């Protein structure tokens with residue numbers, strides 16, 4: 001995979017650079033640059049003080065890959081302004097860091113909520129109260145597994161198949177496949193989380209509202225007059241918060257169609273005195289977690305699969321094993337068939353589909369895991385040990401570890417859908433060499449939504465594979481488009497806008513009159 005060129009919105013980038021330059025100047029005056037010999041070796045920038053900062057701003061996480069390819073340092077300290085950033089590029093150091101309880105992801109989540117949402121100080125205090133937070137996190141981690149997981153995945157995929165059932169038999173031209181997948185899966189995910197009264201279902205403007213918000217995430221994070229520096233994102237957030245406030249004020253979250261993941265959190269938030277508007281503010285952050293990565297992952301999987309006719313044929317054979325014909329045509333419905341998908345059998349029956357998803361994630365997750373050093377800590381790769389100092393930031397670059405030839409072999413730069421077939425069944429996202437493969441993070445902070453996202457993406461592929469032909473607009477195989485460089489806050493790239501994103505979706509011969517169902 002080549003490192004793509006940047007495609008930032010000019011105004012946002014200009015504003016970001018201006019603000020960072022001002023902060024840099026202030027910081028330079030007060031904080032001198034220094035490093036302890038026990039800390040990871042220093043990687044000096046070409047341009048003193050700001051070189052790494054400029055690199056990170058212009059290339060985001062690809063910068064770590066560029067530096068690694070040049071200097072091959074398994075761990076290093078980047079001096080930035082008067083401070084420093086530790087960077088890990090090796091699975092061994094990554095694993096040592098992941099297992100260390102003094103390194104935490106929590107401060108970033110809290111900071112994200114404070115800057116990116118409009119929850120207000122009172123609700124923020126509740127969120128940071130350990131009595132609230134420990135229970136909130138427990139719900140998040142326990143309610144997207146087992147039967148609860150099956151319920152959310154079924155609800156999401158019901159939305160997907162209902163949309164597919166509506167497509168005309170002759171097929172449709174899709175002007176932009178990314179937008180098509182984006183809107184369909186955004187609707188599916190939000191309906192799975194909020195039930196039938198999902199605000200995104202009732203007001204389709206919220207789809208653009210979320211993606212406007214996501215697009216200007218850096219300006220929102222900087223949080224200086226966001227209504228001026230990121231007006232679309234600011235309006236988008238307000239629209240989402242208003243719609244969610246109405247939903248919560250009506251207590252639609254108590255409905256039996258709403259999953260435990262949402263119901264129990266809302267109940268807890270009310271118990272601690274949050275108002276519907278405060279709960280809605282917090283929920284915007286949860287929605288961001290739930291869809292910002294799922295959608296680009298699903299999109300890239302779609303194009304990697306449908307750009308390869310041999311892979312499509314193999315995946316179709318697997319997908320056949322998770323569907324059952326449930327009813328035949330009645331009088332006047334010649335040719336109509338009802339076909340149900342059993343998503344509980346997906347992982348077991350479709351190893352190649354699962355392997356393709358995992359390879360898609362290896363290929364496209366070009367980012368970092370962030371950890372704050374909560375106390376002076378030593379980490380080791382078994383040969384060397386280094387001190388990480390309290391208060392500084394650490395980035396574990398899976399953009400590097402996902403691309404190491406020493407881990408993945410000589411075909412590391414190619415997309416190999418069978419790469420994960422022979423790997424022992426992964427537990428909690430950890431397979432192959434520990435620390436080498438972390439698209440969902442790892443350790444204490446591993447993504448609680450990983451099974452939901454994987455099930456949703458694999459389930460989304462099944463009716464598309466079996467029931468449809470997805471081609472470019474001339475009827476040939478889909479071409480994989482170039483990828484943008486994602487912002488430093490976003491791990492997964494999007495396709496370059498305006499590149500060849502058009503597609504044609506039409507029903508397969510023999511599957512013209514199928515009505516799709518989800519069996520659970």
Ligand code: HEM
Pocket residue numbers: 105106109140289290291293294295297369370438439440441442443444445446447448449450452453454
């Ligand atoms: C393909 C889709 C997804 C990807 C690639 C992804 C990736 C990640 C990553 C890398 C982390 C940080 C983990 C770490 O630093 O060790 C994370 C955390 C998190 N994710 Fe996901 N995620 C996805 C989908 C979801 C979904 C669907 C939800 C919820 C429904 C979700 C909710 C969360 C939450 C709440 C956290 C914070 C966990 C904590 O604070 O300990 N994610 N995710």
